[in-house]
Amino acid sequence: MVKLTIVHDDGNFLDPPAIFYYFSAFFLLMLSWETNDWLIRREMNSNIDKSLDVSNGFKILGINLSIVLPVAAFLYYLAIFEFENICKIDADDPWLRFRIDFFRAAVLGLAAILFNMFYYALKQKKELENRMNKLKKEAMTSKYKSLKNQISPHFLFNSLNTLTSLMYEDRDLASDFVSRLASCYRYILDNREEDLASLEKELSFLDSFIFMMNVRHEGALSINTHVSINPKEYLIPTLALQMLVENALKHNYYSKEQPLEIAILSVNTSSIIIQNNMHVRKQKEKSTKLGLKNIQKRYAFYTNEKVKIETQNGFFKVTIPLLSKDIKDVPMIKVS
DSSP states (O other), rough: OOOOOOOOOOOOOOOOHHHHHHHHHHHHHHHHHHHHHHHHHHHHHHSSOOOHHHHHHHHHHHHHHHHHHHHHHHHHHHHIIHHHHHHHOSSHHHHHHHHHHHHHHHHHHHHHHHHHHHHHHHHHHHHHHHHHHHHHHHHHHHHHHHHHHHHHHHHHHHHHHHHHHHHHHOOHHHHHHHHHHHHHHHHHHHHTTSSEEEEHHHHHHHHHHHHHHHHHTTEEEEEEOOOOOOOGGGGTTTHHHHHHHHHHHHHHHHSSSSOOEEEEEEEEEEEEEEEOOOOOOSSSSSSOHHHHHHHHHHHHHSSSSSOOEEEETEEEEEEOOEEEOOOOOOOSSSOO
């Protein structure tokens, strides 16, 4: 708040009037800013939601002006009328000079207060976004754990039923099945708290899972993997491949006469495609697509690359991005 209405014939910015206006401007600016800070903190601490809105914003503005304006009036009154011999403010009409200085102080003080409140509003918006991102991630993690908890008993129940039959039909195959089942279940238990796993581990788990599915469905499935990249170098969400394969099994009819063909393919070093031919079975209830939504939202925490879901030429195809092994778990920038 620099005094711009005083004309100095000698161009000296260090004469008494200039010094007074510079220091008074700085004092009133700091008074406005610090008082506004204190009022905002007090108001936010007294509110249950600890937020700054239009209502309490006007309240803070009014209180702050009621503090700053009397101080400004008192300061300029003293300078113009009581200490004119020290400040040397020459004015033909002292009251006109007082009104001009007071009005300028009011306008610039109001600007400082509004700027301070705008700063707090932006800060509050950023904090709210971070809080929403955190809550969204916690909710997503909860859904993910819930989904994994559903997979484990469902997977175990079906596998034990198959194992019961194999024990009477082919004991060697039953032994292999038990070994694969133990390997799968150990992987699920060991990684139940991990959101990301290496592609190598996921493919190893999927190999055992495919073996068990082929045994269970006896020729009604054809599941093939063609991954030409180094799987140690990339990460994907834990159990994502199994979820997508099970999604295909859940929504399609298949038999030895009409087998379900599932392919897992790598596309350069950017993504993995899981596709299947479609023999869509009639659903008693509309699909919630929880598994696909879960995978999409989990990817949103790590990359801007999208999970692509396509249906064309009788094939259902899901393309999932590959994540670098050194990727960091960072908060989302925006809330979807």
